[in-house]
Amino acid sequence: MKGQMYIEAIKKQELKSKMRLVASIKIDDNDKECWFDYPSEYGEYICTERVDAFVVALIPFAMRKGLDIKSIIPISEKLSYQLHNYYIPILSKYQETFKQIDLTCPCSSENLNTKGAVGTGISCGIDSFYSVLKHIGIKEKDYELTHLVTMNVGSFGYQGGDFSYRWFQEEAKKARKVSEELNLPLIEINSNLMEIYQENHGFSGTFRMAGAILGLQKLFSKYYISAGFDIKDFDITSEENDDYDLFNLLVGSNESTTFYSTGLEATRFERTKFITQYPVTFDKLTVCMCGNDNCGKCEKCMRTLGALYALNSLDKYRGSFDIDQFKKHEFMNLARIRYYGIGYMRPLYKEIYSILKIEQPGKYSLYTFMAIFIIYPIEKIKKLVKRILPDSVVKKLKKIGK
Numbered sequence: 370m371k372g373q374m375y376i377e378a379i380k381k382q383e384l385k386s387k388m389r390l391v392a393s394i395k396i397d398d399n400d401k402e403c404w405f406d407y408p409s410e411y412g413e414y415i416c417t418e419r420v421d422a423f424v425v426a427l428i429p430f431a432m433r434k435g436l437d438i439k440s441i442i443p444i445s446e447k448l449s450y451q452l453h454n455y456y457i458p459i460l461s462k463y464q465e466t467f468k469q470i471d472l473t474c475p476c477s478s479e480n481l482n483t484k485g486a487v488g489t490g491i492s493c494g495i496d497s498f499y500s501v502l503k504h505i506g507i508k509e510k511d512y513e514l515t516h517l518v519t520m521n522v523g524s525f526g527y528q529g530g531d532f533s534y535r536w537f538q539e540e541a542k543k544a545r546k547v548s549e550e551l552n553l554p555l556i557e558i559n560s561n562l563m564e565i566y567q568e569n570h571g572f573s574g575t576f577r578m579a580g581a582i583l584g585l586q587k588l589f590s591k592y593y594i595s596a597g598f599d600i601k602d603f604d605i606t607s608e609e610n611d612d613y614d615l616f617n618l619l620v621g622s623n624e625s626t627t628f629y630s631t632g633l634e635a636t637r638f639e640r641t642k643f644i645t646q647y648p649v650t651f652d653k654l655t656v657c658m659c660g661n662d663n664c665g666k667c668e669k670c671m672r673t674l675g676a677l678y679a680l681n682s683l684d685k686y687r688g689s690f691d692i693d694q695f696k697k698h699e700f701m702n703l704a705r706i707r708y709y710g711i712g713y714m715r716p717l718y719k720e721i722y723s724i725l726k727i728e729q730p731g732k733y734s735l736y737t738f739m740a741i742f743i744i745y746p747i748e749k750i751k752k753l754v755k756r757i758l759p760d761s762v763v764k765k766l767k768k769i770g771k
Contacts, residue, residue, distance in 0.1 A: 371470065372397045374431050376424070376440035379417045387559075388412040390584045392423045396436065403427065405584045406559040414588035416481060420444050420474055425621055426522075426580025428452065428472075429573035429610070430566055432460060435468040445623035446476040456620040463605045466572070482590045482625040488516040489593035489631070490578065491544045491555070492524075493655040495673065496595035499640040500631040502647050504593060505551065512591060517551075519544040520558035522577040523570030529563025539661045543653045550649050556585075575610050579621040579628055586625040594618060596632040602716070638720035641676040645685060652688025663690050668709055672717060675706040679724040703732070704739035708748070711740055 375395045382389040384406065391404040403423055407415060416422065420442040431438050452472055461469040489500045504514040521537035541557055548555035558581050563570075570577060575594060582592045597611045604612045618628035632640055644650045658667040665674065674695055677683045683692050695702055703725070710718025726733045 371468075372434065372436045374427065374436040374438050376420050376438070376442060379420065379423070379442055381412065381415055381417055383409070383412075388415055390415050390417065390422065392420075394423070394427075401565060402561070403565055404561055405581050407585065408556060411556060411585060411588060414484060414585050416584060416586050418443070418481065419477070419583075419586070419623075421448055421586065421623055422580045422584035424448070424452070424472070424474070424580075425576050425583055426560075426562060427565070428456070429467070429576050432457070432464075432467040432470055433572070435470065437471040437473070439471075439473045442474065443477040444472075444474040445625070446478040448621070448623040449474065449476050451620035451622070455616075459605065459616070464572075464608075478624060480624040481587050484588045485511070485590045486515045486588045487512060487591045487593075488518050488556070488582070488589050489514060490595065491517040491519055491547055492540070493543045493547065493653050494595075495637060495640050495644065495654070495656060496597060496632055498644045498647070498650050498654065499635070500593050500595040501547075501551070502644060502649075503631065514553060514593075516589075517544065517548050517553050517555045518558065518582070518592075519555065520560070520578060520581050522558070522560045522562050522581055523566065523574055527563055527567065527569050529561060533563055534559065536661070540655075543655060547649060547653055571609050573610060575614050575617045576621060579618065582628075583621075583623065583626060586623065589626050591627050591629065593629050593631040596630045599636050600633040636720060637672075637717055638676055638679075641673065642680055645677070645680055645682040650689075651685050654686060654689040665691050665694060668714070671702065671706050671709060672714075672721075675703065675718065675721045678703070679721045700732075700735075701739075704736045705744060707733075707736040708740035708744040711745070 377393045377395060379392045382391055386409055387406045388409050389404050389406050391402055394401045394403055405422065420440045421444055424438060424444055428438065449472065457470060457472065460467040489504065491497055491501055501514065501517065504512065507513050519541050521533055525533040525536040525540065537559065544555055560581060562577050566573065578594060582589055594614060596614055602612065603615060605616060607613060610617060614630040615633065618630050622628045655661065655663060656669045656673045657663045658669050663670050674690060677686055686692065706718065707722065710722060722733065
């Protein structure tokens with residue numbers, strides 16, 4: 370027997386310098402609240418007339434848990450049609466963990482948008498900067514960027530709470546600097562979605578973001594969400610929901626707000642090349658998998674450094690990376706980048722090495738030799754040791770290695 374998620378009521382709550390959009394939700398017999406916090410100055414644009422924000426933000430959760438969604442609060446008719454006829458049947462067919470559910474809400478086709486604003490997220494990564502800078506000063510004025518957004522809906526730790534909020538606030542510091550430099554207002558959104566989901570946002574991140582924006586559907590007529598890959602890598606069966614964002618954002622749009630997946634026309638290397646034209650990125654680019662500052666060692670940092678190296682743009686980014694450290698161990702770093710590009714991540718590195726192969730044919734062969742015959746076996750041994758030895762022993766070995 371399927372369970373049920375009943376969205377009982379939606380209201381606005383005034384907090385100190387913030388306005389909260391909160392829904393009272395009953396999941397089976399458990400009462401919960403789901404909320405989004407917005408800056409107080411945007412209070413007039415917060416939408417309580419539609420259940421859209423919470424249906425979109427929570428439908429991946431509901432489908433994973435097998436929960437029918439019900440509410441007496443209207444849903445936008447266009448959104449209801451798209452979820453019923455495309456999102457639910459297609460994902461329940463192609464995603465092993467998604468179940469067929471029912472969605473029962475009254476519909477309304479009224480367009481609630483009054484401002485016509487255009488927004489996108491600013492995380493200060495490659496894809497984010499690409500989306501921002503591609504939509505400033507464009508000829509299609511109705512599509513020109515008017516607002517930047519940073520939000521805490523899952524990418525700052527699945528556990529939520531104070532830990533996620535502190536991390537989010539640290540990340541927001543660079544977003545505020547970009548906002549000031551580009552003279553675009555920044556909207557900071559916080560949420561407790563993580564406490565409801567209690568799992569990684571990989572399968573639901575796009576709809577969590579879309580839900581937060583639909584809470585401001587009176588403000589945003591268009592919103593750009595950065596694609597992680599180019600269009601040829603579209604994959605509806607992937608466990609990572611951004612691999613099928615073109616689909617997600619098509620079905621997640623309504624009469625008031627249209628979502629676009631931006632950057633599908635460019636590879637990550639092409640996006641990197643594009644943003645190196647803009648000084649705003651030089652001291653604010655943040656790509657690290659390990660925290661708020663670029664470590665220069667993780668896979669994403671190394672991939673970015675490799676692209677900047679191939680583009681002869683390393684020195685521009687001294688404010689974002691320790692470029693002297695990279696150059697000091699240049700040969701080994703490029704060999705490690707070659708190692709990262711051997712396996713399943715090969716498409717992300719192909720363009721980097723197509724340049725190095727032409728410009729440094731002899732060294733390229735050495736990078737490849739090092740990657741296959743030295744770095745690869747060492748990494749395999751490390752993984753084996755980590756798997757068979759207790760964590761305490763592994764930590765001691767790391768200290769000895771340092």
